[in-house]
Amino acid sequence: MEKIFKSHGLKFYRTGKCKRCGACEKLDCPHFKMIDDLATCDIYKGNRPQICKDFPNHPFLRVIRSGVCGYKFEPVTKKDDKKFKELLKAWQL
Numbered sequence: 001m002e003k004i005f006k007s008h009g010l011k012f013y014r015t016g017k018c019k020r021c022g023a024c025e026k027l028d029c030p031h032f033k034m035i036d037d038l039a040t041c042d043i044y045k046g047n048r049p050q051i052c053k054d055f056p057n058h059p060f061l062r063v064i065r066s067g068v069c070g071y072k073f074e075p076v077t078k079k080d081d082k083k084f085k086e087l088l089k090a091w092q093l
């Protein structure tokens with residue numbers, strides 16, 4: 001079963017996977033490094049915080065909107081899709 005991510009009262013499915021491009025820089029995390037041109041987390045197999053396991057967690061992030069990230073978000077319902085488009089337009093994203 002796919003995990004559902006919630007943001008601004010909307011629900012999204014996340015598909016895809018990390019392609020280790022490094023574009024997000026994991027929000028300036030001190031554990032993030034580029035090694036041999038691959039984004040690398042030096043505590044990936046350790047005790048990562050939940051926020052790191054969930055990242056990226058919503059479609060409003062710049063790396064998601066730009067299409068650079070290997071992850072994509074799909075609104076769960078038509079109502080979520082409609083409201084999502086309204087928010088993007090209202091926020092001029």
Ligand code: SF4
Binds near residue numbers: 023024025026
């Ligand atoms: S931008 Fe997306 S694909 Fe690239 S390193 Fe970050 S999470 Fe992975």
